[in-house]
Amino acid sequence: MIIRPVRVGDAEDVHTIRVMPGVMENILGMASERVSYTDEFIRSLSQDDHVLVAEVEGTVVGIAALQVSARARLRHTAEFGINVRADRQRHGIGKALMSALLDIADNWLKLKRVELSVFTDNEPAIALYRKMGFVVEGTKKYAAVRNGIHADEYLMARYGD
Numbered sequence: 544m545i546i547r548p549v550r551v552g553d554a555e556d557v558h559t560i561r562v563m564p565g566v567m568e569n570i571l572g573m574a575s576e577r578v579s580y581t582d583e584f585i586r587s588l589s590q591d592d593h594v595l596v597a598e599v600e601g602t603v604v605g606i607a608a609l610q611v612s613a614r615a616r617l618r619h620t621a622e623f624g625i626n627v628r629a630d631r632q633r634h635g636i637g638k639a640l641m642s643a644l645l646d647i648a649d650n651w652l653k654l655k656r657v658e659l660s661v662f663t664d665n666e667p668a669i670a671l672y673r674k675m676g677f678v679v680e681g682t683k684k685y686a687a688v689r690n691g692i693h694a695d696e697y698l699m700a701r702y703g704d
């Protein structure tokens with residue numbers, strides 16, 4: 544497995560991950576999402592967007608992003624997101640991607656706060672986040688539409704030195 548920065552040519556693989564069952568329902572994507580959405584996302588990344596992918600045998604199997612706030616007084620904070628292909632989960636890919644981005648957060652940006660939102664029933668993701676030092680700060684009630692209901696999310700954060 545190679546961990547490397549995302550490239551424009553990864554759009555198709557990343558799109559495939561985003562819309563597949565086992566991923567789509569746990570993020571804020573839509574089954575109707577187009578490859579062009581992911582293509583534009585990658586092309587529009589700024590220097591404050593740190594996006595890494597995990598590649599196995601030429602295919603992108605996971606992607607994670609750390610997006611530092613552009614606001615002057617929030618420059619010590621960032622949002623985190625991660626997706627691993629459904630058929631490649633539980634093989635250490637999520638942990639590897641997250642470790643690489645948290646190294647950037649801790650040692651190269653000296654961020655004080657990394658935050659994320661996660662559906663309250665997404666146990667694999669919550670377990671990974673807890674393992675990596677995140678704590679639940681609160682519950683966002685009715686945070687997002689998901690399969691016919693307004694589902695709750697946890698706000699989780701991890702504090703740097």
Ligand SMILES: CC(C)(COP(=O)(O)OP(=O)(O)OC[C@H]1O[C@@H](n2cnc3c(N)ncnc32)[C@H](O)[C@@H]1OP(=O)(O)O)[C@@H](O)C(=O)NCCC(=O)NCCS
Nearest residue numbers: 566569626627632633634635636637638661667668670671
């Ligand atoms: C959450 C996700 C990123 C985890 O990635 P992964 O590559 O499967 O995770 P890893 O194999 O690196 O697991 C790392 C740790 O996370 C926890 N974990 C991962 N999957 C788990 C599961 N199904 N049940 C319980 N704990 C789990 C474990 O603590 C694990 O460590 P261990 O294997 O030593 O026990 C992945 O399941 C995923 O992409 N899910 C769909 C999209 C999603 O939910 N994204 C997050 C939205 S907030």
